[in-house]
Amino acid sequence: MEHVLRSWAIASRLGDHVGVAREERGALYYVATLAWVGCVADTPEVAAWFDDDIAFRADSYQVDFSGLPMLGFMLRHVGTGGPAIRRLRLAGRLVATGGSGIQRGLMSHCLTTAQMAERLGLGPEVSGPLQQMFTRWDGRGVPDDVGGDQIALSMRLFHLADTVEVHHRENGTDAAIAVARARQGTHFDPAVVDAFCAHADEVLGDLSAVDDWSHLVAGEPGLQRRLTERELDTALEAMADFTDLRSPSRAGHSRGVAALVAQAAADTGLAPADVVLVRRAALLHDIGLHAVPATILDADGALTDTESERLRMHTYYTERMLARPPELARIGAIASMAQERCDGSGHHRGLSGPAIPVTGRLLAAGCAFRTLTEAREQRAPMTARDAAVELRAEVRAGRLDADAVDAVIAAAGQGRGKRRSGPAGLTPREIEVLRLLARGASTREVARRLGITSKTAETHIERIYAKTGATTRSTVTLFAMKNGLLDNFEPLEP
Known part of the structure; x- marks a missing residue:
């Protein structure tokens, strides 16, 4: 739980030591929180080879995903839980094809995530880096013609943060530093690794506070835009x-x-x-x-x-x-x-x-x-x-x-014609009034909340009692509960 949020916190703190301006931290947040969204696109491919796609991705943090270590990891997980003959057949296909189908899935992941960012109205500073999710500093990722400084700084920060968060959470700061050093110059930007190792205690410190998501977001000027x-x-x-x-x-x-x-x-x-x-x-x-x-x-x-x-x-x-x-x-x-x-x-x-x-x-x-x-x-x-x-x-x-x-x-166009009234023939406005009554509102409070006159509110209340056959506030409240009308999950405002 909260892996992505802690990864963003690590990347953000590390960004302070590698020249990320404060106004750019909003884009870093969206890169970190959306990076894994595209897994929906490569899920069919991953599941076809490795069955439980969620378990496969969780285990993948333990290996440098390139070359022989990656191949060994995949062969250990191929056809997990299936019959031995199926596992052998899949392993043979994996070796014969060089994992080309998986690579296509990873590209689909990146393009899908970038499209998500665009649909959310985020700019190229977010959608661009998201297309580099599976790149590597040594150029041996996907796509394999992108590496080094061609990879956006926000994604280089996320690559490190995404991995060290897992190792830190499971085995502490020394383990996080060890995995960063082990993948320096291959998966991770050497300069980012040096900055992380020099400030690891600060960057990883007090990550338990990261669970207070609303507090963290409130503290970032780049995340204060409200949606219409x-x-x-x-x-x-x-x-x-x-x-x-x-x-x-x-x-x-x-x-x-x-x-x-x-x-x-x-x-x-x-x-x-x-x-x-x-x-x-x-x-x-x-x-x-x-x-x-x-x-x-x-x-x-x-x-x-x-x-x-x-x-x-x-x-x-x-x-x-x-x-x-x-x-x-x-x-x-x-x-x-x-x-x-x-x-x-x-x-x-x-x-x-x-x-x-x-x-x-x-x-x-x-x-x-x-x-x-x-x-x-x-x-x-x-x-x-x-x-x-x-x-x-x-x-x-x-x-x-x-x-x-x-x-x-x-x-759906089947069966009975349309009914344009609620239970007992209540109108939409009468349902609104009924909800307020059931939550203890007086006639004056009903009028204030709905922006109507007290006389109009009184008329609505009289009609509600007549239609429902209720004689007291308690019985009209029971009617509302029985018919599932108290679904606003909000207390009556004072």
Whole structure:
């Protein structure tokens, strides 16, 4: 955990000793934090040779990735976990081809990462170095015609920081210095290594404080730009697309779910802010799949219990990855509910009934529908009509919410027509008022929060009580909870 963040801290501190200006440290941050994002592009190639791509990359920090050491490492990991005959066959192909397929995968990694930077609106000072992720000072990396001072300083700093962070964390400062010296002039820039070794105690000191991510970012002037709402959507769409690259069968899945649930939410009568929230949550609901090996995602047969558990944990990782900054936490809370079920049989929390907000219910139904209509390794895609039948069977079994399924099926062009009101016929504005009431707001507070007159607020409250059949604040609050309407995860402002 926090490897990349600590790597950036090491590179940033080291940059102070090799002439990196303070205003350039923002670019260094993005180079360090995005450098490994492109692994989604080379994952199919890595998994084809070495099975568990995550374990392969973790182990690779222990070897200088060039020449005979690299070949020996690959031969030890090729076909990991498979039958001996398969491992021998793969090893023969690896030697015969010289690993050319892996090299192509690494180039794809670099180009993909650079494209991610461009989509996030970052400049050439970020996208350029990212294309040099697998270069080496001695010119024996990928591409093999780039080396020495041709490699951007930010990437030379990251190359060292990325490696020494692992060795320092596992075995201390002496081990970090030893690996830097061992790869000086081959993998690492000699001048960067000299600067690191001369100031290792300072550069590596108190890395435990690095876990305070928000504090570190707040202290960097180059990282203070705030996204507009449109820019945020663009960034989340980029994250969705790159997440779906991890598994070929899931290409376009996240965007498809987002479009479906956004339409369903609007047709259901949710407030515009909730429509935006559930769309953004849908874009990110699978981001936790980055923690699951590709061999599990693309398995063409039944998973073992251990593999199934690793797959089930991806919703936990989704929430964990989106827990900060706070602006993403609310999105993450909904995104992590994609696999929850009304009868408590889902994961990762096992929520049931009223504990699942309406946005979570819509996301679960939308994800299920979209998944059924996509091809997977072990099955052909269903038609939209057959998927609708399957979802209604899930409703009868108590696993999916009936209203959410109806809305998703209608949004997909199947079944019932559009319903433009919420539970009990509540309008989007009445749902907003109901949420405030349930959280203890008075009529005057409702008016202030929504920018309406007290008289208008009183009228909304009267209609809410009439439509829901409630007679007290407690009973109207129970109605809101039962129908999953209290999903804003925000306390009432004073």
